[in-house]
Amino acid sequence: MATSGGIDSMVLVHLLHQLKYDFAVAHCNFQLRGEESDGDEAFVTSFCKERQIEVFVQKFDTAKFAEDYKLSIQLAARKLRYGWFYELIDKEHFDYILTAHHLDDSLETFLINLSRGTGLDGLTGIPNQNERIIRPLLSFSRLDIEHYAKANAVQWREDSSNASDKYLRNKLRHDVVPVLKELHPNLLASFENTLEHLKQAQSLVEDASKLVYKIVVKEEKHLLKFQLKELLKLPNYKAYLFQWLKNYGFTAWDDIYNLVEAQSGKQIYSEHYCLLKDRDCLILSLKEEATATDIYLIDKNVSQVNIPLKFEFCNVGDISESNSNSIFVDEEKLLFPLVLRRWQEGDFFYPAGMLGKKKVSKYFKDEKLSLIEKSNQWLLCSDNQIIWIVGMRQDERFKATSNTIKILKITIQ
Incomplete structure (x- = not known):
């Protein structure tokens, strides 16, 4: 399981160890907090060795990676972390990656996505399982985890960066969520109910999308062709386009919706795909450029x-x-x-x-x-x-x- 040394991950380690699960610990040292980062590594390593838990440690030059690939520190750390986790489970033949995300994390993610603009996917919180990633603590609050840690004398390390308001998530955690909890003491319980309703709505959307897809979209070789005559019969065709195209990396949604009425030949690109208006259809294909090597x-x-x-x-x-x-x-x-x-x-x-x-x-x-x-x-x-x-x-x-x-x-x- 992914273990930083903080209270959330150490509580999950404690639970897995108490329940005698067969698991190993994976710790990332992002080398962003100097001696504190090395201290976290030493703490996790020592904790696991004392309890004969197998532990894997990986050091990353996160700042250089972020600079080289023009990423934020948070996004760089995420890419490095999950990239290594997947390599590790394949190499060591593990079944899953476990993380210690909890209900407060899900609420913060909801608020972040809401503030940036999102569809239903961004409003359904953090999923309990996403491919090979499982989050067993998602139904528990941060307060629940703190109570468990104190009741069971679980040791953990405090990350000093959590006290900073440099990152949006921390600012929400320190300044926004406490106000919401003060206004609505049952906020987390209400939020759980809202998530359940949103997930049910999302399921309906996905079902409708699959049914209409068969009518509107034709698959030809390596192309997808969206038949505009059929698409425009739908009163909410923009919602269907969003649902069908959201996983192809597009972000300029107004441009995509306008493409329906555009002249033939107009194209919109994502990182790896091209969407082309061609007469009476939109054509989705991989973005390829002919070169002299062709x-x-x-x-x-x-x-x-x-x-x-x-x-x-x-x-x-x-x-x-x-x-x-x-x-x-x-x-x-x-x-x-x-x-x-x-x-x-x-x-x-x-x-x-x-x-x-x-x-x-x-x-x-x-x-x-x-x-x-x-x-x-x-x-x-x-x-x-x-x-x-x-x-x-x-x-x-x-x-x-x-x-x-x-x-x-x-x-x-």
Whole structure:
């Protein structure tokens, strides 16, 4: 379990030890309070050794990490802490991470999220379990924990930074929550009831979201397409969009809602994703940028290529009907190595079954490809002449015929 040496985590350690659970202690030394940080480490280590509890300790240069990644100290410590915890449970084959968050922590989190603006997720407090993280003390108040510690002579260390109002959480803890408790002596009990109502409302929202998702959203390859015609039938379509997109890192919600009425081609980005308005739909995809490295050479006589797409090449004795996954070409017309690349403005080809040439951009327009689909499209070329718009249309110039001597079948999987 995660143990800082403070009263909350030491009470949880005491409980687990008294109940004879099989557990180990993990302590982070963030090296932010000099000798005090080292004192916490020594205290936790000594406490565990006296009781034959396995203990793991990790030192972090938190200030440097925060500076390098332009993070607040609190966020840097959180990333370092949980990153190490997950590494530890995988390496040592533990089942869960236990933390000593309690009801007052959940109230403070609620107030922080409320002050910053949030959806239902931010108003449901700290979850009892989140993946492999379990918080057994969430139903107990800070006062309950203090009473237990005193009644059972539990030792702990005071963190001097908890007395500072430098951080928002501490300011709420010292200045806001006491006033609320004074005004409402049963604040925590009322807050628990509110959390339960909010969680029930959240469950209803999630159920409705899943039902409507099947009507509005189409999953195609690596894309999600939100059909605007169906979306706009919903009186609260913004709420559905928020529910579906909140886990993709977007924050500019007004821009996303305005995207519904925007011109085709407008895009909004999160750190890893792109949301594109394309005619009658919104398209969500991974954010990718074509680079000079998106050029791959394919030598003669290879039977299979796996990067970036999986191709198979084989000589065959006759021609069957081509489809979107395979074509038949005249090998004697090819100049090796073949080139696999992204399409470029100015590219043209001779579509199989048609007379004359056509710009690839015009072909894409006729096929109603979105900007994302265009940017992800690959071309297989011979001496910069297009053999195949991969998965879509073959070029007439390289097409095998009944007179072809060496027929090469190219298949994409």
